[in-house]
Amino acid sequence: MPVSFGLLHLSFSRRRKIKVFTEWHHGGLFHAQVLLWEKRLGGQVFGPVGYEWVKAGYWRLSGKPETQKQYLEPGYCHQRGDGKLYYFDKAENINQRRISLDNFKKEKFDVILCTLQEHEKSFRWLRDKYQPQAAYIRLVGNTGEQVDWDRFDNFIDTTGLYQPPSRINSIKIAQEFPLDTFYYKEPENHTTVTNLMNCLKEADAYQIWLWLKGKLPDWKFFMHGSLGDDGMIDGLSALGDKIRDSAFIFQVKHHGEGFGHVIHNAYACGRPVITVAEFYRGKLAERFLIDGFSAILLDDKSPDEALEQIKYFADPQRHKQMCENARGLFEKYVDFDDDFKRFKIFLTNLRY
Numbered sequence: 001m002p003v004s005f006g007l008l009h010l011s012f013s014r015r016r017k018i019k020v021f022t023e024w025h026h027g028g029l030f031h032a033q034v035l036l037w038e039k040r041l042g043g044q045v046f047g048p049v050g051y052e053w054v055k056a057g058y059w060r061l062s063g064k065p066e067t068q069k070q071y072l073e074p075g076y077c078h079q080r081g082d083g084k085l086y087y088f089d090k091a092e093n094i095n096q097r098r099i100s101l102d103n104f105k106k107e108k109f110d111v112i113l114c115t116l117q118e119h120e121k122s123f124r125w126l127r128d129k130y131q132p133q134a135a136y137i138r139l140v141g142n143t144g145e146q147v148d149w150d151r152f153d154n155f156i157d158t159t160g161l162y163q164p165p166s167r168i169n170s171i172k173i174a175q176e177f178p179l180d181t182f183y184y185k186e187p188e189n190h191t192t193v194t195n196l197m198n199c200l201k202e203a204d205a206y207q208i209w210l211w212l213k214g215k216l217p218d219w220k221f222f223m224h225g226s227l228g229d230d231g232m233i234d235g236l237s238a239l240g241d242k243i244r245d246s247a248f249i250f251q252v253k254h255h256g257e258g259f260g261h262v263i264h265n266a267y268a269c270g271r272p273v274i275t276v277a278e279f280y281r282g283k284l285a286e287r288f289l290i291d292g293f294s295a296i297l298l299d300d301k302s303p304d305e306a307l308e309q310i311k312y313f314a315d316p317q318r319h320k321q322m323c324e325n326a327r328g329l330f331e332k333y334v335d336f337d338d339d340f341k342r343f344k345i346f347l348t349n350l351r352y
Contacts (some may be wrong), residue, residue: 018043021104021131022113022139024071024087024096025061028261029115029141031092032158032175040340043110049085049098050074056101058126060118074100093235105130115139117146124151135350141175142258143283153351159258160284171346173339174284175259181240182268184327187247190319191219193274194246196233196262197253198225205252208298212250215307222246243269247319248296248310251275260285264334270327272296274310287333294325 020037024030024047037043053059054068062068077085077098086095099107109131114123120138127136139156140147147155147162155162155170164170193212200206200223213221223229224242233239243249249266256279263285266273273289274296280286291297296313298306313322 018111019107019109020045020111020113021047021099021109021134022115023047023059023061023119025116026141027089027092028177029139029158029175029259030089030096031094032177033113034094034096035176035178036340036343037111044097046097046099046104046109047087048072048101048104049077049087050100052101058101058119058122060122061116090234091236093237109134111135111137113137113139114152115141120148120151135352137350140258143256145258154346156346158284160286161258161282169346169349169351171342173343174264174334174336175261176336176339177261177265177268178236179268179336181236182243182265183240184268184270184323185244187244187271187320187323189220189245190247190314190316191216192222192245192247193219193250194222194224194242194248195228195250196224196239196242197251199227200225201227203252204254205250208252208303209250211303212307212310216310239265240269243271246271247314249273252298253279256280256283256285258283263288264330267294267326267330268334270323270330272313272322272326274298288326288329290325290329294322294329 018037018041020043022033022045030047033045037045048059049072051068051072053072059072061071077087080086085098087098088095112123112127112131112134114120124136127134135154136152137154137156138152139158140162141158143159149165149168153169155164155168157170157172158175160172195209200209224231224233226232233242243266249262249271251262251273252275260283263273267288272295275289277286277289277297277299280289289295289297296306296310313319
């Protein structure tokens with residue numbers, strides 16, 4: 001049954017802030033929800049903290065104690081003046097609001113937002129038992145997510161891959177990120193390649209990386225992320241600066257990804273990527289990947305052909321044009337304000 005402006009009325013009238021409960025498993029995704037529900041709608045977003053969530057069967061991301069500690073350890077949080085617990089995400093440079101299971105039962109939530117297939121069933125139980133007044137929404141932001149359309153009536157797709165049944169209230173939007181951090185600047189470096197993926201050395205793409213590095217000895221190659229030679233990059237400001245200081249972003253991620261934050265961040269900064277388009281077929285990031293215009297695509301090229309193309313577009317004028325093309329495509333396809341207008345319509349049609 002549609003809500004008929006219920007949540008929006010609560011927000012705009014300021015009678016009560018919209019409260020959203022979701023899980024944290026990807027910093028960029030959680031940050032996008034904060035920007036959407038808090039910055040744009042004036043609400044509050046909470047993630048779980050404490051091992052009671054596991055014991056009660058609601059948090060099912062992993063059975064490994066070390067993983068549970070990573071996501072649920074209360075000692076990683078601090079209490080602020082409002083009495084709420086907060087976790088500081090140094091990568092996104094934001095404080096995430098957290099809540100224990102006991103306190104969750106005492107609060108009144110408007111939305112239970114599930115972003116993982118592991119929680120489709122358990123979050124539905126959680127809603128039905130403790131927050132029956134809340135809307136239950138399934139959001140997909142990862143590749144390979146299995147979706148059971150019988151478990152929810154509201155769906156947010158940030159990948160571009162899903163075709164929900166017509167009976168489902170659904171929307172397709174991008175995951176918002178701060179454009180005052182990811183902005184265009186004319187390139188100054190034309191022979192710098194940067195990897196931002198975690199664990200590149202464990203991926204098949206590592207052999208491509210080594211080959212390119214060996215063939216371009218006068219170029220600078222930076223490998224960031226976990227297990228990278230050049231360490232992690234903490235904070236979105238530092239990440240934006242790193243992208244702008246690069247000529248190309250190396251993003252050869254087999255099987256691709258969901259929304260693709262690195263791809264979107266790179267094109268917001270106007271930097272072309274070196275990638276394989278096949279890994280992004282049907283996904284939101286595919287629209288940026290035009291070979292020889294805004295990207296260097298390795299599909300159906302010999303190593304030598306790819307190498308010559310990279311060297312060709314390292315020419316300062318050609319590279320500048322490719323960077324401008326990249327930023328132009330981002331401006332053409334990504335509009336967070338327009339996404340929000342459509343999202344407000346999605347909210348008016350929420351089903352319970």
